[in-house]
Amino acid sequence: MRNLLLQLDSSRHPSVFDQVVALDGGADQVMSYGGVTPEDVRDLVHGCIFTRGAKDLKHTAVWIGGNNMSQGEQLLAMALDAMFEPLTVSVMLDSNGSNTTAVAAVVKIEQALGDLKGRKVLVLAGTGPVGQRAAGLLARDGARVTITSRKPEQGEKARQFITARFNVSVEAVTMSDPSKAAEVLDGVEVLLNAGSAGIQMVSRAAWTAQKSLKVAVDLNAVPPLGLEGIEVNDAGAQRDGVLCFGAFGVGNFKTKLHKRCVGRLFEKNDLVLDAEAIADIARELVTEKQ
Numbered sequence: 366m367r368n369l370l371l372q373l374d375s376s377r378h379p380s381v382f383d384q385v386v387a388l389d390g391g392a393d394q395v396m397s398y399g400g401v402t403p404e405d406v407r408d409l410v411h412g413c414i415f416t417r418g419a420k421d422l423k424h425t426a427v428w429i430g431g432n433n434m435s436q437g438e439q440l441l442a443m444a445l446d447a448m449f450e451p452l453t454v455s456v457m458l459d460s461n462g463s464n465t466t467a468v469a470a471v472v473k474i475e476q477a478l479g480d481l482k483g484r485k486v487l488v489l490a491g492t493g494p495v496g497q498r499a500a501g502l503l504a505r506d507g508a509r510v511t512i513t514s515r516k517p518e519q520g521e522k523a524r525q526f527i528t529a530r531f532n533v534s535v536e537a538v539t540m541s542d543p544s545k546a547a548e549v550l551d552g553v554e555v556l557l558n559a560g561s562a563g564i565q566m567v568s569r570a571a572w573t574a575q576k577s578l579k580v581a582v583d584l585n586a587v588p589p590l591g592l593e594g595i596e597v598n599d600a601g602a603q604r605d606g607v608l609c610f611g612a613f614g615v616g617n618f619k620t621k622l623h624k625r626c627v628g629r630l631f632e633k634n635d636l637v638l639d640a641e642a643i644a645d646i647a648r649e650l651v652t653e654k655q
Contacts, residue, residue, distance in 0.1 A: 366424045367393040368631045371413055373401045373440055375431030375460065383430050383459075386620065390627030392426075401431075406443035414452040419634075426630035427456040434460040434494035445637065455636035457626055457643075460494070462619065464640050465626070467498035467559075469619035470582050470610070472647045474555055475506065477580045477601065477608050482507030485577070486555040489513050489540070489566045489591065492523040495584065496559035498640045501531030503555075505641075513540040513549060546571040556581045558591035569594035573605040586612035622647050 370392035372379050379397035387395050398409060413425045429440045437460030444456050459465050475481065481503060488500045491512025504510045504527070512527070512535060514520030520537035527535050540549050546567040550556065554577055560566045562585050572581060572592060581604075585591035590611070594604060600614030625646055626638055636642070 366417075366421055369393065369413075369425045370395045370627070370630070371409065371425070371427045372397040373406065373409060373427060373429050373444070374399045375401055375433055375436040375440060380430050382462075383428065386623050387428060387627050390624035391631055392627060395428075401440060403439045403443045406440055407447040410444050410447040410454075413454050414448060419451040422452065422454050422634040423631060425454045425634075426627075427454055428627070428630075429456065429458045429460065431460045434463050436460070441637075441639070453635050455630040455634055455638070457630055457636075457638035459623070459626075459638075459643075462623075463494035463498060464638075464643050465619045465623045466584060466615070467495045467502065468640060468644045468647045469615045469622055470495075470557060470559075470584060471499055471502045471506075471644065472651060473601075473610050473615055473618065474503070474557070474580055474582065475648075476651060478555070480507075481555075484508045484554045485552050486510045486557065487513065487549060487553045489556070489558040490560035491527075491535075491537070492519045493559055493561075496557075497523055497527050497530075499557055499559060500535050501527045501533060502640060502644055503557075504533035504535050505531055508555070509536075511536040511538055511549070513538055515539070515541050540566075543567060543571075547574065550575045550578070552577050554579050556592070558583045558585060560585060560591050562587035563589065564591065565589040565593055566591045567593065572607070578607050580608045580610075582610040582615065584612050584615060586616070618647075618650075622650060625650060 379399040486508045524537040583592040597611040599609040599611040
């Protein structure tokens with residue numbers, strides 16, 4: 366029986382990237398819908414669950430994407446609400462690649478340092494979806510996580526979301542411009558940049574001056590890079606005594622994870638792959654490689 370993936374994309378045009386990776390990851394056919402709203406989801410999902418017998422529903426799955434994670438979360442909630450036992454299919458949420466990117470970065474940090482309990486972590490631009498998920502996952506690992514934002518009200522809103530979503534405690538500080546980096550970096554052991562593309566967040570002089578720093582991860586691939594001095598292809602490169610990961614160094618693992626998650630959707634008909642479940646799959650990949 367063919368593996369069918371229903372792609373529900375909140376953006377006007379369904380992501381071509383997601384379609385290609387889905388086909389490479391184990392889907393035989395991708396049924397793509399763009400501009401999907403919460404009101405659309407029920408009928409689309411019912412088209413999946415009523416057309417195959419319960420024992421065959423593992424061969425159908427739902428992928429939720431788009432360029433807006435908050436909209437994706439709404440679509441996920443509606444998809445889960447539309448299903449009922451035994452007529453369920455597996456679902457994954459990865460709007461704008463936020464979950465797989467955040468997880469890939471977190472797992473690289475876990476590999477580099479092992480136990481993160483008590484480690485001081487700073488997530489730059491932690492108000493965005495990647496930053497929020499990375500911060501939540503790192504805090505679940507036991508790290509002492511602080512997120513930065515340009516405006517205090519945005520930081521507090523993100524802090525509250527992370528606390529509620531992941532049942533953890535994180536802090537928020539305001540970093541209105543890169544000149545403030547040195548003071549917020551004090552004592553930091555792990556630095557993760559989740560800022561917008563093409564914006565330098567921290568100069569090389571600022572992060573190399575922090576003798577406590579052990580790992581630095583920059584998810585920005587567009588010049589100027591977010592952490593000056595880290596290269597996009599860095600995949601554990603030692604720079605000034607710091608283990609460094611660039612956007613492609615993390616992104617290669619993210620793509621492998623993306624494919625593995627698609628394949629996993631077709632193994633059972635009741636999986637819900639959000640950040641935590643995706644992180645478990647990523648750790649499986651690491652264990653297999655070892």
